[in-house]
Amino acid sequence: MNPAARPGIYVLWLRCTTEGERPIGRLGTLVLQPGYYAYVGSAFGPGGLGARIRRHLRKSKPLHWHIDHLRRVTDIEAIWYAHGSRSLEHRWAARLSRLPGARIPLPGFGSSDCRCATHLFHFEKMPQPFGEAVLRHLGLE
Ligand SMILES: [Zn+2]
Structure with missing residues (x-):
């Protein structure tokens, strides 16, 4: 199987440079603050992680998940991912x-x-x- 099509979990790191309010569907209103939002998700559907991450990379798309609303007003800074079980997400x-x-x-x-x-x-x-302990272990700090 194409490795990108394998299922797994991920963290989207979104950079926010604005303030303001953003309605998130029926959940409520998110008060935007400058900094970074970390969103944890999983991709166990068709196309796996690759398809899901490609979708997140597109800014303009139908608003389906909570994260789609936030993605409209933020930029992707980094994505961490791992092939693993669903429980890893939580x-x-x-x-x-x-x-x-x-x-x-x-x-x-x-x-x-x-x-x-x-x-x-x-x-x-x-x-x-990487945590400080890891950096120390690697001699990078
Ligand atoms: Zn959870």
């Missing part, structure tokens, strides 16, 4: 919530069909992709 959401500076901008965002408080977090500064 574990990553829990991990992100514990990173220094993590804030929940709108409870329920992206988590309508799971038990997580949210799949969207806001950070003023983008966290390092």
